[in-house]
Amino acid sequence: MTELNVLNSKFESKEKIKVDFDFSPESINVPVVHQVVKATLAGRRQGNAHTKTKAEVSGGGKKPFKQKGTGNARQGSTRSPLMPGGGTVFGPRKRSFEQKVNKKVMLNAIKSVLVDKQLAGKLIIVDSLVSTGKTKDMATLLESKNLMNSLVVTLDSASLVIRAVKNLRTAKGLGVDNLSVYEAVKYENLIIEKLAFEKLTNKLV
Template structure:
């Protein structure tokens, strides 16, 4: 299925169109897969460094706290026992990885679904080429004048000028297409993407 998309010039005004051999219909949106990929992305960002000391790791406890018999108390062999104050922790958190596996097919379905959703909502904006002075105020003026904020700005290659101009915007984020994130695309209302970057992204889907 072919989808026709508008292409904007450097002033974010319509200057042409682009045909993509990808289904961007409502039926092509798979919210379940997008949700799963977003969850996996957020899980992968967790540090997983929480740790508690078990009985074996707590220092001290070499001496038997009191004699075995005659005290009326339960017998104890170490002050580091989880039953004693200052003892080890039972079943406490240990360092672990929260990373969730996302296979290639699932990721491509998620990318396609996000693009389809943005297109259906009128929030997918393809720009012929980004021309930036590197100044935040110029980028803010250009994006806000066309009501394109909040926005995720994507270029085909790493663009230091665009990156510098977007980095200080509260409601925008920059990334080259190789670093395209489904989570970031969902997070920001508008997806403003360079034509070459869009074609590169579409190339992964067909």
């Protein structure tokens, strides 16, 4: 059982909440976090590079020259990889780079990131984030608290907070259901609404 501080919308201390899992350095699983981050980046690769083989290149129905007497090596098709304009051998093909990540592995990675952020003093739980949807106001608030490099996580993915953070270069907003381990690792601070944090930790216990 661990007690964590909860701040109000102005990032001032408000209350404490208890979490059922252990926030010790031993509970951080670095290889699992690396696996999930690697899988996330692999899934973002397009894999659109595609070359045509001899069978896919158009033409080539006619023998380019007679079998004997030319001094050249015999050829049966102008689409041969040996001929100009022919097919490509062992070239790149369209493919998916997605890697499967089991649910338990993903949850373990999320827990590891939360523990790491907490131990580093970079986990900020806010009772409720309030925003008008204006980027300028959100930037002023984060800058005043030295939290410009932050991932902001809300309970509702359609929150005005996410809209306000959207145009900030050094920050990003996500709904708790779309939380990305890669994004959590990428940004220095993790700012999360209390209800979003409780929803997340209920999955981890």
